[in-house]
Amino acid sequence: MKITNKHNLPDAVFNFLSADNYTPGDNDYSATTLLRPPQMVQLEQRHWEELEEDAIDKVWSVFGSAVHNLLEHHADGTASVEERLYVDIFGKRIGGQLDYYSDSIITDYKVTSTYTLGNAGRMKEWEEQQNIYAYLMRENGKPVEKIQVCVFFRDWSKGKSLSGGKDYPKTPLMVIELPLWGMSEQEDFLKDRVAEHLWGEDFCDAFLPPCTPEDMWEEPTKYAVMKKGNKRATKLFTDKDEAKEFATEKGKAFSVLVRQGGRARCEQYCNVKNFCHQYREWKRVADGS
Numbered sequence: 001m002k003i004t005n006k007h008n009l010p011d012a013v014f015n016f017l018s019a020d021n022y023t024p025g026d027n028d029y030s031a032t033t034l035l036r037p038p039q040m041v042q043l044e045q046r047h048w049e050e051l052e053e054d055a056i057d058k059v060w061s062v063f064g065s066a067v068h069n070l071l072e073h074h075a076d077g078t079a080s081v082e083e084r085l086y087v088d089i090f091g092k093r094i095g096g097q098l099d100y101y102s103d104s105i106i107t108d109y110k111v112t113s114t115y116t117l118g119n120a121g122r123m124k125e126w127e128e129q130q131n132i133y134a135y136l137m138r139e140n141g142k143p144v145e146k147i148q149v150c151v152f153f154r155d156w157s158k159g160k161s162l163s164g165g166k167d168y169p170k171t172p173l174m175v176i177e178l179p180l181w182g183m184s185e186q187e188d189f190l191k192d193r194v195a196e197h198l199w200g201e202d203f204c205d206a207f208l209p210p211c212t213p214e215d216m217w218e219e220p221t222k223y224a225v226m227k228k229g230n231k232r233a234t235k236l237f238t239d240k241d242e243a244k245e246f247a248t249e250k251g252k253a254f255s256v257l258v259r260q261g262g263r264a265r266c267e268q269y270c271n272v273k274n275f276c277h278q279y280r281e282w283k284r285v286a287d288g289s
């Protein structure tokens, strides 16, 4: 992958952001890779040399790595830190690197935005990832009684914590315990993910297993029926005609406001979108071309 410097960052900053200090484990699939959509993983592997990323877009991942590195050097001497574990499934070597394990508790460090706390999809992903780690631990003869994430909110503000809603974190750092599944549930989940990725290996780019709406962080377009002078919608619809009919029934003070949906991951967070047939087709229809 080529790292560009579109914002003309000073050399030292550019070199810092573009240095890749991550060493992949000796595995076919890592826990984090398994949780990504198979189409995205295949396209990234096949087109790696053609991909580009701008250094400025790496700021938060580099920041996250720096936090991990610092914490690694402040761990209790009896804890297991950044340990890599493996298990074989369907002939593939599956690996995972755990941030911290001590007293039968797995702790993973996360550096993220405050928005994540109210995002059910992201919380589910954390739960799945930690349960894969718990399975790796248990398969390697180590007990797990609790899994948790230690979350650093990079955009936390004290003012918003006082006035924000129930989903806004009250502190800039939170430890969140996640549901620990039974071992057979963990194994079934892991096998399903491995099978989906193996399936993806067999198809050419145009016929890769499509990403699901959940994978793409899809939000449908919504039609808000608004009363003149009100900031909140009287009622939300996913069907435009139903919204229009409702607004007409309510009277002249009501109108329909379109809240455009989208696929946030495709648009903003997927570095293979230029090679993705599913994205191109969706874009063609959305743009009416």
Ligand code: SF4
Pocket (backbone or CB within 6 Å): 037, 039, 040, 043, 211, 215, 216, 265, 266, 270, 272, 273, 276, 277, 278, 279
């Ligand atoms: S662009 Fe969208 S549909 Fe294509 S691989 Fe990325 S997330 Fe999936």
